[in-house]
Amino acid sequence: MADRNFNATRLPGFTPIALIVFALLYLPIVLLVAYSFSGGYSVSLFEGLTLEWYRKAWENEAVQSATLRSLTIALSASVIATFCATLAALGTTRRKAFRGQTFIYVMINQPLMVPEIVTAVALLIFFASIKVATGYQGLGYLIAAHSAFCIPFAYLPIRARLEGMDLSLETAAADLYATPWQTFRRVTLPLLGPGIIAGAMLAFVISLDDVVITEFVKSGGQDTLPTYMMGQLRRVMTPEVNAISSVLLALTVLLLTAFFLLTRKND
Amino acid sequence: MSDAEKARDTATVRTSWLLSTPALVVLTFAASGPLLIMLVYSFLTKGQYGNVEWVFSTEGWRSILYSEDIFDPGVFVWADAHLTIFWRSVKLSLMTTVLTLAVGFPTAWFIATRPPKSRALWLFLITIPFWTNLLIRTVAIFEVIRNEGVINSLLMWTGIISAPIQITYTDTAVFIGMAYVYLPLMVLPLFAAIDRFDMRLIEAAYDLYASRLAVLRRVILPIVRPGIIAGSILVFVPSLGAVVTPRILGGGKNMMIGNFIELQFGQGRNWPLGAALSMSLLVIVTVALLVYVRAANRESPHG
Numbered sequence: 083m084a085d086r087n088f089n090a091t092r093l094p095g096f097t098p099i100a101l102i103v104f105a106l107l108y109l110p111i112v113l114l115v116a117y118s119f120s121g122g123y124s125v126s127l128f129e130g131l132t133l134e135w136y137r138k139a140w141e142n143e144a145v146q147s148a149t150l151r152s153l154t155i156a157l158s159a160s161v162i163a164t165f166c167a168t169l170a171a172l173g174t175t176r177r178k179a180f181r182g183q184t185f186i187y188v189m190i191n192q193p194l195m196v197p198e199i200v201t202a203v204a205l206l207i208f209f210a211s212i213k214v215a216t217g218y219q220g221l222g223y224l225i226a227a228h229s230a231f232c233i234p235f236a237y238l239p240i241r242a243r244l245e246g247m248d249l250s251l252e253t254a255a256a257d258l259y260a261t262p263w264q265t266f267r268r269v270t271l272p273l274l275g276p277g278i279i280a281g282a283m284l285a286f287v288i289s290l291d292d293v294v295i296t297e298f299v300k301s302g303g304q305d306t307l308p309t310y311m312m313g314q315l316r317r318v319m320t321p322e323v324n325a326i327s328s329v330l331l332a333l334t335v336l337l338l339t340a341f342f343l344l345t346r347k348n349d
Numbered sequence: 350m351s352d353a354e355k356a357r358d359t360a361t362v363r364t365s366w367l368l369s370t371p372a373l374v375v376l377t378f379a380a381s382g383p384l385l386i387m388l389v390y391s392f393l394t395k396g397q398y399g400n401v402e403w404v405f406s407t408e409g410w411r412s413i414l415y416s417e418d419i420f421d422p423g424v425f426v427w428a429d430a431h432l433t434i435f436w437r438s439v440k441l442s443l444m445t446t447v448l449t450l451a452v453g454f455p456t457a458w459f460i461a462t463r464p465p466k467s468r469a470l471w472l473f474l475i476t477i478p479f480w481t482n483l484l485i486r487t488v489a490i491f492e493v494i495r496n497e498g499v500i501n502s503l504l505m506w507t508g509i510i511s512a513p514i515q516i517t518y519t520d521t522a523v524f525i526g527m528a529y530v531y532l533p534l535m536v537l538p539l540f541a542a543i544d545r546f547d548m549r550l551i552e553a554a555y556d557l558y559a560s561r562l563a564v565l566r567r568v569i570l571p572i573v574r575p576g577i578i579a580g581s582i583l584v585f586v587p588s589l590g591a592v593v594t595p596r597i598l599g600g601g602k603n604m605m606i607g608n609f610i611e612l613q614f615g616q617g618r619n620w621p622l623g624a625a626l627s628m629s630l631l632v633i634v635t636v637a638l639l640v641y642v643r644a645a646n647r648e649s650p651h652g
Contacts, residue, residue, distance in 0.1 A: 100459030110489035173368025197590025204383035230379035
């Protein structure tokens with residue numbers, strides 16, 4: 083046998099299966115984007131290219147207000163989540179294990195473990211009674227809920243960045259008579275920057291994508307882009323939904339590419 | 350340890366807690382705390398128009414499995430409709446886990462054995478769907494399998510079938526959809542495990558006259574087992590709690606536990622039952638996670 087050409091790591095059938103998996107993974111997404119540019123809708127795929135559905139979505143007032151609301155929530159939630167996560171990451175990394183550390187970890191990662199529907203229902207129950215008691219119906223509930231489930235997503239990259247950081251620079255700053263605040267402001271924070279930005283971007287994407295928790299927490303007339311789409315799907319599929327999906331998709335890919343470039347530089 | 354060192358340690362611990370406080374407050378207010386309130390609600394009486402009356406009752410928990418006979422009050426029978434929903438959820442989640450493992454393993458293996466440069470690209474290609482909106486991906490797969498979708502159009506155009514095959518609004522559609530949306534969750538931990546695997550072990554096994562199947566079973570699988578367990582948990586847990594995918598692809602009929610919980614807070618108007626169901630789902634998920642943690646700890650000495 084030509085053992086020279088024999089690659090031990092190659093298992094029969096694995097490569098074709100993998101390539102088929104990649105094709106199947108992307109085919110529906112590519113089709114979705116293609117549909118959004120297609121003039122016809124039903125059987126035939128392409129009845130000419132058109133931007134009609136994008137124009138319709140753009141001019142739709144419900145879509146406009148949902149977009150604005152989605153962005154407001156995602157921006158507020160990612161800022162709050164990133165702020166909390168940065169402090170928590172500073173408090174839980176690069177130090178001796180202490181009592182209660184596991185508790186803090188479990189609390190921070192809890193949103194990753196509890197099924198979304200369970201959190202959604204619990205928030206509905208809790209916020210419903212607050213809404214009755216205070217009469218406040220605003221976006222605050224959604225921002226609070228989103229901030230909470232975004233914290234672990236912001237925390238992970240920040241913590242990873244902190245753990246990979248060189249302690250000697252901070253020690254050097256301290257040796258040169260910098261106050262702890264100066265050291266933090268001038269040394270730690272700039273070094274931590276890419277991790278914080280990466281965490282904020284993940285939090286933003288996660289908030290922008292949420293359907294289930296938002297549906298349960300929102301008051302009347304507080305549709306976000308995903309819940310608006312969900313409502314449209316209840317009736318009949320329209321290419322308008324495809325157009326909105328394609329825009330969201332492009333935004334996600336853009337943010338992810340930026341995220342990878344940001345985190346890769348660190349290695 | 351001197352007193353000064355002790356004092357410094359105490360101070361550090363206090364700073365740790367102080368720095369973690371904002372996160373803990375937000376999470377207690379909008380994630381963990383409400384779970385406790387929900388536990389209380391599961392023991393209350395359901396209100397006429399939704400919500401609850403503050404009267405203690407175990408009705409919510411009991412009606413998970415039993416329902417009162419309409420014609421014979423006081424007689425309790427198995428709630429068949431509920432059991433059907435639980436069985437469908439568990440069955441579909443297990444099927445999804447098995448399918449994603451079967452196709453995810455070769456995919457992860459493929460990525461891990463690429464040269465370093467293209468490996469990053471393949472990994473990125475798996476990560477994009479992972480972060481893409483679940484709703485969008487569900488809509489995408491809906492477009493493919495619906496009656497006027499690509500599959501049916503293609504089959505009809507080639508003349509293989511004369512009428513579209515109804516895939517949407519069936520259990521099969523939910524199964525296909527969940528496997529599609531949760532596949533990246535299987536591939537990523539599998540990749541992490543395979544990536545750490547020392548490929549020279551395979552060559553050693555071949556040198557000792559092991560067959561391909563023996564290599565896979567006796568060398569590769571035991572070492573990448575933590576990745577298999579992690580991937581399976583990561584797919585099984587969200588599948589069991591899935592809401593969006595079964596709602597869009599299964600229509601109103603083919604409910605899973607998530608949709609059933611949702612129903613109790615909508616038309617069902619049975620908040621205590623909804624709360625009890627949510628708590629049950631939480632317990633099942635916690636048990637699954639504990640099993641995972643134990644399995645992962647047991648495996649760790651081997652790498």
